[in-house]
Amino acid sequence: MIRIKDRVFFLDSMDTTYGFMIDEQGHLEHLYYGAKLDETIDYNTLRFQSDFEYGSATSYSKETRGVMLNEKPLEVSSYGKGDYREPTIHLELPDGSRTVDLTYVRHSIAKSLSFQGLPQADKDETLVITLEDKTTNIELELFYTVLEASNMIVRNMRLYNRNDSPIILDKILSMNLDMPNNSYLLSKLDGAWIRERHIHDTPLLYGTVRFDSKKGVSSSNHNPFFVLKEPHTTDEFGRAYGAALIYSGNYETSVEINPHDMLRINMGINSFDFRYKVEAGRSFITPEVLLTYSNKGLNQLTQQFHQCINDHIVSKEFRYKERPIVINNWEATYFDFNEKKLLAIAKQAKRLGIELLCLDDGWFGNRDDDTSSLGDWTYNPKKIKHGLQSLASKINKIGLDFGLWVEPEMVSENSEMYRAHPSWVIRTPHHEPSQGRHQWMLDLTNPDVVEHLKSTLTTLFQSANITYVKWDMNRNISDVYSPHYKADEQGRFHHDYICGLYHVLDHLKTTFPTILFESCSSGGNRFDLGMLYYMPQTWTSDNTDAYERTTIQEGTSLLYPLSTISNHVSGNRSHQTFRHVPLESRFNVACFGILGYELDVTALTPFERRLITRQIEYYKEHRTLFQFGRFSRLHSLQDQNHTVWMVDNEDDAQVLYFQQLFRPNDRIDVIRVTGLESGKYRITNREQAMNIRHFGSLVNRALPIHLRVNSWLHNAIANRYLFPIETVDCTVDSIQLEEQGFILPHPFTGTDHGEHDMILEDFGSRLYRFEKIND
Numbered sequence: 001m002i003r004i005k006d007r008v009f010f011l012d013s014m015d016t017t018y019g020f021m022i023d024e025q026g027h028l029e030h031l032y033y034g035a036k037l038d039e040t041i042d043y044n045t046l047r048f049q050s051d052f053e054y055g056s057a058t059s060y061s062k063e064t065r066g067v068m069l070n071e072k073p074l075e076v077s078s079y080g081k082g083d084y085r086e087p088t089i090h091l092e093l094p095d096g097s098r099t100v101d102l103t104y105v106r107h108s109i110a111k112s113l114s115f116q117g118l119p120q121a122d123k124d125e126t127l128v129i130t131l132e133d134k135t136t137n138i139e140l141e142l143f144y145t146v147l148e149a150s151n152m153i154v155r156n157m158r159l160y161n162r163n164d165s166p167i168i169l170d171k172i173l174s175m176n177l178d179m180p181n182n183s184y185l186l187s188k189l190d191g192a193w194i195r196e197r198h199i200h201d202t203p204l205l206y207g208t209v210r211f212d213s214k215k216g217v218s219s220s221n222h223n224p225f226f227v228l229k230e231p232h233t234t235d236e237f238g239r240a241y242g243a244a245l246i247y248s249g250n251y252e253t254s255v256e257i258n259p260h261d262m263l264r265i266n267m268g269i270n271s272f273d274f275r276y277k278v279e280a281g282r283s284f285i286t287p288e289v290l291l292t293y294s295n296k297g298l299n300q301l302t303q304q305f306h307q308c309i310n311d312h313i314v315s316k317e318f319r320y321k322e323r324p325i326v327i328n329n330w331e332a333t334y335f336d337f338n339e340k341k342l343l344a345i346a347k348q349a350k351r352l353g354i355e356l357l358c359l360d361d362g363w364f365g366n367r368d369d370d371t372s373s374l375g376d377w378t379y380n381p382k383k384i385k386h387g388l389q390s391l392a393s394k395i396n397k398i399g400l401d402f403g404l405w406v407e408p409e410m411v412s413e414n415s416e417m418y419r420a421h422p423s424w425v426i427r428t429p430h431h432e433p434s435q436g437r438h439q440w441m442l443d444l445t446n447p448d449v450v451e452h453l454k455s456t457l458t459t460l461f462q463s464a465n466i467t468y469v470k471w472d473m474n475r476n477i478s479d480v481y482s483p484h485y486k487a488d489e490q491g492r493f494h495h496d497y498i499c500g501l502y503h504v505l506d507h508l509k510t511t512f513p514t515i516l517f518e519s520c521s522s523g524g525n526r527f528d529l530g531m532l533y534y535m536p537q538t539w540t541s542d543n544t545d546a547y548e549r550t551t552i553q554e555g556t557s558l559l560y561p562l563s564t565i566s567n568h569v570s571g572n573r574s575h576q577t578f579r580h581v582p583l584e585s586r587f588n589v590a591c592f593g594i595l596g597y598e599l600d601v602t603a604l605t606p607f608e609r610r611l612i613t614r615q616i617e618y619y620k621e622h623r624t625l626f627q628f629g630r631f632s633r634l635h636s637l638q639d640q641n642h643t644v645w646m647v648d649n650e651d652d653a654q655v656l657y658f659q660q661l662f663r664p665n666d667r668i669d670v671i672r673v674t675g676l677e678s679g680k681y682r683i684t685n686r687e688q689a690m691n692i693r694h695f696g697s698l699v700n701r702a703l704p705i706h707l708r709v710n711s712w713l714h715n716a717i718a719n720r721y722l723f724p725i726e727t728v729d730c731t732v733d734s735i736q737l738e739e740q741g742f743i744l745p746h747p748f749t750g751t752d753h754g755e756h757d758m759i760l761e762d763f764g765s766r767l768y769r770f771e772k773i774n775d
Contacts, residue, residue, distance in 0.1 A: 002109065002127050002146060008043045009107075009127065011144055012036060013151040016293045018144075019046065020075050025060055025067060026103030028075035028129065028142070030178050033241070035295050048073060048180075048262075058082035071260060073178035076131070076142060076157070078102055085264050086208060086254050088157075088176040090271070093136050094165035102131040102140050113143065115285050117499055117506075119246050119533030121147065121154050121312040137162035143288075150308035153291040161278040169276040173252070173268030174245065174286040181263040182239075183231050186255055189223035189555045194543035194576050196220040196524035197555035199638065204228075204257055212252040212270050216477025216494055217521060218528040224251045225559045227301065228265070235633045236297040236674060242305060243267055244559055246313070247287035248530035249498035250274070273480065275491025287530070298558065299632045299675075306561035306631065313529055314563070317513050318536040322623050324355040324401060324516070325616060326468065326596035328568060331544075331575055333600070335362035335369055338383050341602075343394060348601040350399045352609065353616035356468055357395055358403035363388075365415065371438045374410045375417030377460050392464035403468030403516075406460070408453050409501065410439045410474065424449050428481040436475030444500030445482045445493055454507045461512055471535060473521040498530075505534035518566055527556065532564055537594055539566045544598060545574035546581040546589040547763050550643045550658055553592060554633060562647065563627045565593035569612075571600070583608060584688045585765040587615040588656055591626050592645055595619050605719045607691055618686055622769075625649060632675060642669065650677045651772035657744065658765040665749050671768075672741035678734050679772055683742060686767040689722035694761060725766075726756050731773065742768070 003010040007022040008031075019031035021043060031046040051066045053059050060067045060082060069083035079087045080099025092098055113126040127144040139162055145154035155175040161167050184204050188211060189197040197220070202209060211226075213219035224247060229240035243265065245251050250270035257263050267289050278284050290308060294301040310319060327349040333341060346357050364380055365373025384391050392402040411418050411425060418425065418440075425440045427433035433440055442449050461469065480493050508517070517535035519526060523542035531538060538560075541552050549567065556565055567590035573580055590596075597612070604612070619626065629647035634655070637643045643658040653676060657669075695702050697709055702723065707714045726745050744766075745758040758766070 001148065002125060002144075003039065004107070009129075009144075010037070011127070011146045011153060013146055013148045013153070016151045016153075018146075018153050018291075019043065022104045023072070025064060027069070027072070028104065028131070030073040030075050033177070033179060033291075034239075034293055070258070071262065073262065075129075075176060076102060076140065077176050077264075085258060086256050086266050087171065088173045088266055088268075089140070089159070089169075090171035091138070092168040092170065093138075094163055094167060097136075100133050100136055100138055102133055102138070105130045105132050105139075113145070115156075115158075117502060118285060118287055119248075119313075119502065119530045120288050121145065121152075121246070121290070121308070123147075123154065123312075138167070147308055147312055150311060151292050151294075151304045152308045152312075154288050155291060156286045156288040158283050158285045159278065160283045161280055164280050166277050166279050169278060169284060170274070171271035172276075172284060172286055173266050173271075174289045175243075175265075175267055175291070177265040177291070179263055181257050181261045184228040184263070185231060185233075187227040187229055187558075189225060189558065191220050191524075191552075191555075193220055193522050193525065194541060195548070196527070196541050196552050197223055198551055199555045199558065204255060204263070206257050206259060208254050208256040210252065210254040212272065213250050214270065214272055215525075216249060216480075216497060217473065217526045218248050218251060218530070219476075220523070220525045220527075223559070224253070224267075224528055226253055226255075227298065227558065228255070229298070234297055235299045238297050239295045240293070240298055240301050242290075242292050242294075242301050242559070244290045244305065244529055245287055246290065246529040246533065247498070248501070248526055248528050250494045269495060273491065273494060276495065277489060277492070290529070302558055302633075303630055305559050309529065309532065310561050310563060310628065313533055314536045315509065315513075315533070318516065320563075320628055323537060323563070323594045323627060324468070325353070325619065326356045326358050326403065326568075327354045327400075327601065328358045328360055328470075328596060328598045330360040330405075331570055331598045331600075335367065337362065339385055339391060342391065343398070344602050345600070346395050346398045346400050348604075349597070352597075352601060352612050353620065354400065354597060354601075356401040356403055358405060358468060358470055359391075360405040360470070361407070361472075363404070372412045372414035374407055374412040374439050375415045375442075377406065377408075377456055388464040388466075392466065396465060401467045402465060403470065404460075404466050405470045405472060406457070407472040407474060408457060408504070409442055409444065411442055412439050423483065426477060426481070427479045429483075431479060433479040436478075439475060441475065441477055443482050443484065443497075444504070445496040446484045446500075450500045450503055453504050457504070457508060458511055461508070461515065466515060468516045468518065470518045470520055470539065473526060475522075476525075502530070502534070509534050524552070524556075527560070532560075537564050537566050540593070543574075543576040544568050544570035544586075545577040545579050546586045547579060547660070548577060549589050550637055553589065554636060554643065554645075557631055557633065562593045562629070562631055566596065567591075567593045568596040568598040569615075570598045579763075581763040582690075582694075582761065582765075583611055584615075585658065585763055587612075587619075588686075588765040588767045589658065591615075591619050591767075592631075592647060592656060594627060607719050607722065610722060611689060614687065622654060625652060625654060629654075630675070634671060634673070644671055646673065646675075648676060648770070650675070651679075653770040655768045655770060656765060657768065659760050659763065661762050662748075662760065662764075666747050668746055669744045670741040671744065673737040673770065676734050676737065676770065677772060680731055680733050681737065681770045681772055683728060683730050683732060684769050684771070685725070685728040686769070688725045688766070690725060690759065691718055692721060692723050693718045726758050728768065737770075
């Protein structure tokens with residue numbers, strides 16, 4: 001709801017209020033962002049005002065002595081009129097001057113506003129505030145949208161050049177937020193390849209903290225998202241603000257605290273290596289930012305983001321549509337496969353209950369390793385004898401849907417495409433371009449490249465019954481330059497590259513509305529809201545080790561809903577860490593989101609086949625909950641030896657209990673569960689099994705028969721017998737769950753164990769269901 005009275009604007013969601021006003025000089029002054037305010041509030045009590053000029057300060061004008069922009073909380077900030085903090089906008093006017101003073105002109109309400117060429121949230125009503133600098137002919141529109149149900153504010157800006165000559169944008173961000181500091185911690189998602197989105201908290205001191213990406217992608221180093229939280233805020237208690245950028249390229253975020261303890265947040269396109277000429281009469285639109293607030297901890301913040309993304313970012317065709325269970329052949333075969341091998345994988349996958357086969361890298365050109373053929377998107381007849389249409393038909397006849405891996409933004413030096421179009425590679429005039437993974441990048445600022453990709457990929461995706469596409473990107477941009485631009489236009493490259501990519505994706509999304517696209521960039525190198533607008537799910541990480549995935553998925557969950565988080569159960573030894581994690585734990589972690597498998601299903605033991613069959617049956621039974629339920633973090637490996645997650649729909653819940661390392665003679669653990677509807681709940685555990693090999697020489701204490709360890713009989717039984725775990729089946733009250741918690745079975749201690757004890761090895765886990773009992 002948008003409330004406007006005189007010169008004051010309040011944006012009310014279900015539980016929050018965002019307020020600002022037009023001050024006496026015409027600037028937009030921020031008033032408040034927090035829990036919902038009563039409509040009768042006196043806005044003057046929300047203002048920070050001074051009426052005298054202290055030493056070394058700069059007053060706005062000689063008529064307004066004591067009005068200092070450097071101390072005023074603003075909605076947008078520029079350089080040159082006494083505000084010395086980080087500005088939202090910095091530009092160069094036709095005469096070379098750089099001072100801009102933006103003041104209020106008018107406001108309006110726009111219906112269903114959209115911006116061509118950029119990903120964005122679906123909207124109803126948008127408040128448009130128009131500012132201008134009358135002396136320099138610069139006009140700026142600020143956009144504010146309230147998404148009431150998810151307690152979200154959407155912000156961005158559009159700048160118009162009303163001059164007769166071009167201006168140069170050196171910096172134009174999406175939002176500025178000024179408010180008093182409250183000893184906040186900055187919580188952000190940092191990492192690297194196969195170690196993405198780990199949560200790190202940083203205390204904020206006087207000065208500026210800045211994080212960004214200069215890679216041409218949003219990057220796995222720092223996600224374009226952050227949380228500001230009070231020092232004692234937890235997942236369940238405390239105040240926190242969150243912000244996320246709907247953009248996939250270079251971005252920046254800065255958080256500044258000035259000596260008077262006023263905090264400024266800026267977020268948007270990275271101003272590094274950005275210099276954008278705006279011609280006379282033209283405009284520039286910035287990406288949108290999602291802003292939200294919670295006074296009930298980080299889980300509420302998370303749930304608000306999840307609801308917003310599922311309701312307003314993901315394409316309508318896939319909102320709340322169940323995702324298929326995928327088998328991907330990459331870790332099963334790498335480049336070494338043929339049609340016979342693929343069909344064998346498909347047949348076994350169908351028996352296990354899997355629903356779709358994705359053919360990964362190596363199916364095209366002469367691609368037998370990663371040194372050739374990117375850009376040559378025609379099938380390799382040595383591997384696929386009769387083409388994709390024939391292969392897809394055979395896969396469909398087996399009973400699986402068919403998906404395909406592509407990496408369209410890349411080209412190999414050894415490829416027909418490069419030999420035909422060497423000028424399409426991103427490179428500078430004076431240097432040999434750097435390579436990553438033996439490949440170069442195509443220049444998507446070049447309209448010819450964009451049109452080629454649209455045409456080639458349209459033909460490819462029409463060539464067979466393809467229902468799923470994994471879109472990969474395995475390197476970052478280097479050698480930044482385009483012959484398509486003049487010398488004074490090169491600073492627009494990074495943004496235009498992303499806009500070129502968005503243009504291709506928009507075409508494909510429109511042409512193939514039923515294809516499920518999954519974004520991937522060496523795993524999670526481009527996991528952002530911009531890509532999710534075009535592709536409703538993202539490959540979370542190339543690291544499928546379930547232990548590491550608990551940290552990756554936990555960090556990812558701060559912002560991104562389970563319906564966007566793609567997870568695979570991989571083989572007995574992680575290909576990334578060489579760690580062994582029990583097969584049941586690999587599933588228990590992967591099922592929190594979109595489930596898939598990435599291992600050679602033709603080489604499974606009978607024990608593994610039976611386990612996977614039961615896992616898939618369980619996931620299908622609860623798929624809607626695992627993909628679209630309300631997610632909560634109850635405990636974290638960052639704080640203790642266990643990760644505990646919950647996904648629920650208020651009267652039905654699934655709770656993961658994952659152990660890092662076994663601790664001898666440990667305490668009986670308790671899980672406190674909050675947020676469920678009042679009433680009684682039946683708690684049961686998913687039927688899991690252990691392999692008797694895990695008992696080692698203790699096997700004869702576990703079984704009623706005597707076995708010689710590693711004998712043929714021992715191995716024969718181990719390959720077929722599913723040793724059951726303890727059984728939990730009890731009824732508890734929701735008050736008991738909140739106040740005391742669910743008491744877990746006694747852990748294994750020493751060499752003996754009872755019938756109901758929990759034998760939980762290193763990296764072991766349990767999955768519990770909490771089902772409401774209706775009287």
